[in-house]
Amino acid sequence: MNGTDLATGAAIDRVDLWIVIIGLGLGSFALRFAFLGLIGKRQMPEWLLRHLRYTPVAVLPALVAPLVVWPGATGGEMDPPRLTAALVTLALGVIFRRTLLAIVCGLGTLYLMLWLMG
Template sequence: MEGIDRTTLWTVIILLGLGSFGLRFVFTGLIGDRVMPEWLLRHLRYTAVAVLPGLVAPLVIWPTGTGGDFDLPRLVAALVTLGVGYVTKNVLAAIGSGAASLYTLLYLLG
């Protein structure tokens, strides 16, 4: 199997780096010192809530630890974490209970 051409690889890396820098510069360099409208600040508060499920969901549905196969302990741990977080509104309690349920089920189910 032949690898990717070095020129293509470095072109992609440089373009992605410039694109990432450009997106960040728009917010910090161009409008970073201006007062933002209240409606925009209200929407920015939900950024983490929107991004985190997008990062976690693939790891629950297609976990790399199992080669992409469905894994009951990871699904249960995600549901426990979600439930504890919703009920207690405590991030540390949610993370701790999710981790405890994951490792307990991994131990029990092998």
């Protein structure tokens, strides 16, 4: 890379780039240290453990939703195959409560819909 911003084509100053990289590294370290270094071997309160169980449930939909609503493969336009696959995955996950089953059936639905729609 020659130090240009791919979105705008503007040059990125090397100092600014290193400030961002070091800042993100320090922030990531601080977040991990807060749980591993400061809390360490101490027992966490039950209320905190109960709330931490919901973290994957909150993060996974936040990662998947933009890929369904604005998929890069279609230039950011919502399309029926991805929406159908997401709905099948959600329905099977809620009904059967089997994550792997929901993911595999959603994957199968996506490929079937892509094949049917050309």
